[in-house]
Structure formats: C-alpha cells, structure tokens
Amino acid sequence: MAYEAVIGLECHIQLGTRSKMFCGCPAEFGAEPNSNVCPVCLGLPGALPRANRAAIDAAIRLGLALGSEIRGESVFARKNYFYPDMPKNYQITQYERPLCEGGALPVTVDGEERSFALVRVHAEEDTGKSFHPERHGDRRVSRVDFNRAGVPLLELVTRPVFRAPVECGAFLTALRRLVRWLGISGGDMEKGQLRCDANVSLRPAGSEPLGTKTEIKNLNSIGGVMKGLAAEIERQRRVLEQGGAIEQATLLYDADREVLAVMRSKESAHDYRYFPEPDLPVLVVDEAWLAEARRRLPELPWTRAARFASEYGLPPYDAGVLTEQRDLADYYEACAREVDEKLASNWLMTEVLRVLKDRGWTLAEWSERVPPGRLVELLKKVAAKELPGPLAKQVFGWMVEEPGGTGELLDRHGVRVQATPEELRPLVRAVLAENPGPVRQYLGGKSATLGFLVGQVMKKSGGQAAPQVVQELLREELEGARRGC
C-alpha cells in the first residue's frame, strides 16, 4: 500500500530584543554563566513578570506579515512542568487565547508557489540551559546556566499541511528569511535562534483520517529536519507495512549519528495543567499599536520578488535570489534605479554573491567597501560598452580591494581604454585589411559578421578598446567600403 506522510511543524524563534521577555535583564548571548539574571528570571520567591513590549511588537509584526489575525485581547498562560533549567517550574506562554491566529507563509517549493497555513503565533519565555552530567569526584553533577532563562521566544505552529520533508525544508528556509527580513531574529538554527519540532504521521494515500503521530525534537538544522523526518517516515512505513501500529511518542533526533531515539512514550506524557497567568493582565493590543506596527512593516520578500519580476522584468529565479535578504534587495534596487535592471541583476547574482561567498562577508560588509554608487558607475560603463567585459571584471576585482572610482582604478593600474576614433581607426583598418573574407560576407548582407570583426579589433587592442567605439568605427568603415564598391 502507498502511504502519505502528514507533517506539522512547531517552530521557536528566539527574538533579538535587548531585554528578556518578562524582566529587564540583557537577552544577549555568550555572557558569563548566570550573570544576566535577576529575581524575576531566576524565579525567586515573590518576583513577578512584566511583559516586554518590544517582544510583543515583534510577534505582532510577524503575525501581520503572515496575514494572521491579531487579537485585541490575548491571555498569557502558565505551562506547568518540572525541569531544573526552568526556574519557576512553569513557563509563561500563551494557550487558549494567543496573540496571533491563522495566517500562512508563502513558500517556493521546487519552483512552485505554495502557501502553508498556520494555527498560531505567540510570545513566550525560553528556559535556561543544563550541562550534564559532569563528574565531581565520585559524584555526577549537573550545572545550569540561567542567562537564557526568560529570553523572548515566538512560537509558531503550522497546520498539518506538509506532505514531504522537502516542503518542511523550504518552509523553514522561508521562515528564516522572513524573521531576518523583519529584523526580529538572527534565525540561525545552529545557534538555536530558530528551533523546530515536527509532528508526523502516515496514512494510506488518498485517505482522510490521520494516523497516530509521533513528535520529533532536537532538529537543529534545516538539513536535520529533512533527514530526521525522512528517517521517521521510513520507520513508520516499515512498521505499518509489517502490520504493526504506531505508538504515540516523543523522539529525539541525533543529527551526528542520524538516528532517532525515544525520549518519552505516551504513558509518561506531561499534563501541563495550563491556566491563565494571574500575574499578568490581559494583553491589550489596540488599533493605534496595530496601525503603528503595520506602518513599520517593510515590503515583504514575496511581494518584493513579484514586484522585481514585474517592474524590472526579472526572471522569477533572479527575483527569488535577490530577495533572499532584505539588504541585498535594497542594494539591487539602488543599482537597478540607475542602470539596466538585468545587467545589475547578473552582476549581483554572479560577481557580488561570489565575493560574499568566497570571503564570508555579509552584504553590509560588502556595501561598506562598494556602496551601490560605486558599482553603478562601473555598470554604466559596461552598459554603454565603454569598457570591454574582461576589463570590467578586472576593475570589479580592484574595487573590492581598493578605494576609488572606475576611472581612478584604471589610471592607478595603468590601463587606458582606447576610446577615441583617432586611436582606434588604424586598428580597425588593419583588421579589415587582414580579413577580406568576413568583410565580403558582411557586405553581402551577413551583418552578424560584425561581431567577429569587433572581437578581432578588441584582440588587437589587448582588450583595452571600448567596444562601443570599435563597433561604430567598423560600421563607418564598412559602409564607406560598400559605397566605394
């Protein structure tokens, strides 16, 4: 029998706010263990939470970007369970009335435009971090660092809309792009800024009812999500094919060894005893706040990609690449306003992205060295055929290393573009004299031969002739020859 997988994702996005979710401690990463702590995030007796407005604002902006409904009144709730890295032994989250409900994320999967529906997005607090076990003499000990306790998280839950691991991978890539685009999170899975748990079940292809699901945790890279899901789908398929039944369980995926292990079975499942958090009032988001959040929402990546395609005539692939990062899209647009759009796109996608990749630079680091204006100056000369292609690439290479405009760079490196008719006419005449065959062809009506002749002149000039001028001179000379015949 053919089976179909049904997958839902639960993602946690660590926000890049300055302070924690419910207190004023810095939310920064990498400080001395237990240095960014206070009575509130340590859960000391008597301490009370107070909600971080910036974190709520980030949740609202993500919700708006996803087309979710933002509740005017939402409720914080306590999720109760004991764990040593959770100071209060409950987590403040949202449950029955979350801040954002519904919505969907547009994703391109294998070149196809899809949209994956969401259940909810809400804000909550992170836990501390346990380190264990360690040996102290003959005793095993665990240590806990509470710096991360209380760092703001957004939880995003999808509907069970995925049918294949590759869809989940594309979804996470799109989500990562979006949270970075909105500037709310670094979105780096390896750093735990974006985390993902997956629920997966199998059912006979074409049937409606859902099978028994398992939950996979500890998926800390996009590749890991896809591999972990593939492994679990394969495991469930084998069990079902042998006539067995899937048992509800929580599994851990070990990315290094690429194996799944059972973390807890249904019998040991938690009863989280959710109830409304009495220490925090109902979270009120009024129209003014919503309007302000909407106003500050940037043009979204998928909208921008569509606009790049329609406004600049870019192929969908180019539009997709250029909108992978917001600053790349901004950079592109700064160029495209000044020079040919497709030329700018080609140069960004090949030359600029290659430099970024080779040097491990961010676009900001690139832009600091080569602001759009500098690149535009070069591209304008290329577009006007005032610079031969290979020379333009050489100038581009110098640009990365040195200051100065295109002209300055050429001078500094002793390269002079031959661009006056006086300089170039002898070369042109020489080429015409040396190539009587192609000249005859041209005069006979095969105008494509001109390209060959341009190439010969360029070669003769040592690559330093301006192609535009060469072309004009060739035409002029050839037309003269035609009349002279």
Next chain:
Amino acid sequence: MSAAEAWRLSAASLADGVRAGSIGYQEAIESGWEGPAARWEPDVHAVVHADPEVRRRGAAGSNGGPLAGVPVLVKDNLCTMDYPTTCGSRILGGYRPPYDATVVARLREAGAVITGKGNMDEFAMGSSTEYSCYGPTRNPYDLERVPGGSSGGPAAAVAYGLCPIGLGSDTGGSVRQPAAFCGVFGLKPTYGRLSRYGLVAFGSSLDQVGIFARHAGDVALAYAALAGPDPFDATTRLGPAPGVSDWDRGVRGLTFGWPANLWKEGVDPEVVGALEQAAACLERCGARRSPLDFLPGEYAVATYYLVATAEASSNLARFDGVRYGFRHPESDDVRALYTRTRSAGFGPEVQRRILLGTYALSAGYYDAYYLTAQRARTRIRREYEAAFARCDFMLMPAAPSLPFRLGEKTDDPLEMYLSDIFTLGANLAGIPGLTVPLDLSAAGLPRAVQLLGPEDSEPLLLGAARVIEVRGEETRLGRDHLTEFAWPTKR
C-alpha cells in the same frame, strides 16, 4: 510619656515625637522590645526573625518621613534583604532574598524600620498560625487561644505593643481574621493597590498585602505610604491610590448594608452583638442601615478553595531544592531531589493544598473545577456590585466566632476553612475590607466587625472605622483624640 513608654503611642504620634527630636530613632524602635516584648514574646511567639544589630542599623539609616522611626513587624512572606524570608516553612529554611519587596522598600523610604519578621501559617495557608515550622503564635488576650491566621504574628505583635504597625498578607482573610482575633485594625486593600512584588505568592489573583494597626488613623498613614502603582507588579492599578487624609470625615448621609441573613445561624452571639453595637455607632453618626439579603458564604468558600489552591499548586512549584532553601540530602537523581525535598520541606496543610490545586487543573477536571470556579467568581463579584448599588459599604462579621482554642480545628481542615467564610468574598471580588476592633467580650476576648466596600473605597471605610473607634461619639473629638487601646493583660 517617657521615651521608654513610646511603644504605647500611635505610629502618627511616635513619628511626630521622632521628628520633633523628643524620641530618638533607637528608642522608638527598642521601646517595644524592652517593655511589651520582654513580657509577652516568650509566650506569644509572634516574631520568627529578629536581630538587634539589624534594627540598630535600620534606626541609624532611618529618615524624617511620615513613618519616621516607626517600627514595623513584617510577615515572613514579604522579602527583606536584611532578614531571612521563610514563609514559616522548612523548605525556605535560611533563605535570604537579594531584594526588598516593594512595600518593604516603601516603608523604609517613609522612615519606618523593619523590627523583625512575623510568624505565619506556612505559605499563608491557615487561619490560626498553628501551621508554622517555628511553632504556633498564641493570642495575647488568651494564651490558650489562637491569634487567627495566617498573619497571626504581626497581628499579635501589634496587639501586645511590639510595634504600632504590622504588615501581613490577605489571600482569603489572613489579615482581617487575625486582626479580629487580636483586637486590632486590619485592612485588606483593593486588589492592585499595594504592590505584590516581593510578596511570596500563594494565590496570585487573590493576594494583597494588608496593614495592621491599633488606630484607624495609623492604617491611613501606612496606606498612604504604601499604596500606588508599581512598575514591578503588572497587576497594580494605574493612577494614584485614593487619598485617605480625610480618614476622620465621618459617615453622615452614608448607607451601610446589613446582610442579616448571613448571621442567622452558625455565628457566635458575641459576634452578632458586636455587629449591632457597631451599627448603632454608625447610625448615631448619621449613617442609614439598609437591610439586604446576601449570597451565603459557602459558595465563596468552595470557589475560593479551587482558585487559591490551583494558583498555589503552580506558585509553589519553584520550591524544588535546586536553587535555594532546603534540599533533601539524599537524592540520587532529579526526580528524587524534587519529591524528597518537597515531601520533607512542606508541611501537611501545604501539601494538601498543592494536591487539591494540581487536581483542579488536571486534564479532564479543569472544566469541572477551575473553570466552574472562575464562573462562580464572576457571579460573586456581581453580587457585591449589586449590593454596592444599594449601599455605600457593608457591615459583616470578620469571623463567625471569637478566637478558638489551639488545636481545636487542626484535625478538621474543612472546619478551619469555614473560619474564613466572611472574608474570602472580598478577595474573590478584589474589593477592600477592613476589620474594626470593638471591645472585649465578657470572657476578655476581642470582638470586632468587618467593613466591606466597593473598589477604592478605602477612604470611606476608614471614615466608618473611625466612627466605630470613637464609639459613635461625634467626630468633633478631632483626629488627635485617641481612644485608649484595650491592651491585653495576662490572666
């Protein structure tokens, strides 16, 4: 009055004397320890943490604010940097918080000095101050009887003269009931008027810090110093607290509700007598009695014990032996650490309530218990709103009986829970309640009544309390007139 007798003074008079220089800060603090505490404390056992050196430093660091040099005994569930804060529980043994509760900080800013920490039922769960890991507090009016609870320590200490003001916490009557048993004033303010930051939580949606004093004017003085919004407590009400400077304005033209159906049965005749007497005082000063039928307290008891225990089961989860307080020495893994620490660290009443609350929140029971209780709570709140549409405030018993004997109710938790039957409603509704002492019964036990009003009616309740304090004499007696406090005398 000599400085050695400073303990007899009201907080207002004491602060006046300190500011005028006639009483030293040190004397103001120590007078209560030298006179009355030397006599009473060994028997009453109201104080669980005290330190002369800390008091000396406190007096030296005091200021000429409205509570200049006023010693205050603070319940052991309010965080203090200079004393342990243990909630009367073994599980917090030796715990010293790194911060002051907001109300403690505001006391210090006003010039008051924390004179020690008061005994209490463990985690404020109890009505007699018998469930304390330090042993019970006794009622100074009858050492065989309880002082009420859970804030029995501060109530008893204010009654015998250690200090003119005490701070307690009131989740279901834990200030108003011991105030009645010890014959002092006890105010539970409107929910959200006094910050809960630094009050170790029991039932977060019910908890309020409360004030004990021997004089109505001192309640007003402390309220003015403590009330108001706190950015560290998101449940405090915005905007300034109502002004209480006209606490002696009287009751002329006001109407008080008289829900006599509540004391038709099961209430001590001495308590009913006190109510009649208080009503007569109010009427003599121009208030009108408005009989009304009110929702019987049994509903409040059932609702309260679901809401309070549910919240408590979560609030007390943090006491696990991992980060502070008591940790069971023999635990090989984290599960054993939790269960052994909590089984040995919490007393039986606290464990009972954690189990009750855990049950009420469990999957499959949540709707039947917690949600039903929330609906009942809304109903009770509406009942009060309807009553206050017909009267300005209500006269009520603070407790159904006079102080009971030690051990009388410890074997029957339900019987103990019912001693809060008249006080729980105010916590469920978030409204203020004020216990007003009246006199001593024939047996020498304090008799008191309770006033309840709508949200932010503290000024009005204080006005009514003052009328009862001066026994219905016209308030032209002036605010400096203090009735002689009915000091306990050892029998």
